[in-house]
Amino acid sequence: MHDLNCISMRGVSKSYRHAGKLNPVISQVDFQVGVGETCAIIGPSGAGKSTLLNIVGLLDVADAGEYLFMGRSVANARNDELAAIRKMQIGFVFQNFNLIPRLTVIENVALPLRYRGMDRAHSLEHAMCMLQRVGMAQRAGYKPADLSGGQKQRVAIARALVGEPSLILADEPTGSLDNQTASEILELLLSIQKEKNVTLLIVTHDQGIARLMQRQVVVRGGVVVELKA
């Protein structure tokens, strides 16, 4: 069904040094996610979920193993090459939204396009289209502080998707939201995901949300285990 893997890892390992001692966090992970697939990452706190997501998102580099992103080997890529791939192909959604407080809603959404060198007028036009898509066009001129949690996450979703990335990484995106708002946000994210055939990886503690994904994997003891449906 999936001709191309968005994510393809083999033997990926990562340790952190603490008090002079190497602590393995991720050990020999094999993990594939197809283009357009949705996958939940679950597992206990401290298991290495965020570490895995950061490696997948090219924010952190593995110590060992092979990682192909959209078919391209990134294990030995330079920092500027990793940054370029992130900028063009990966959208991030965080638990605490990570909107820039001094920028308006529309400026926040336009930012990824500005980073790519798009001029202000065009980036604002694209940002407005995304804000319409997430139901936030009326708040375009607001500052993030004047929005509710659910509204902030809608804006963050618009920002993550405005550049038409291949991959969306969401680290507990509903962790700061009430249940009702969480399910609205997830519905929104999944509807845009389907529309654009974006690959979606979501770290969550919420079983209900995990079940909405096509696949679920558990990170436990540094390895990734597939949960059979």
Ligand code: ADP
């Ligand atoms: P999770 O997201 O599943 O809660 P993390 O990936 O954040 O887990 O962390 C996994 C383990 O790696 C934890 O024991 C944590 O303390 C350790 N760790 C994560 N990041 C660092 C870091 N930058 N330096 C040292 N240890 C880290």
Ligand code: MG
């Ligand atoms: Mg985490």
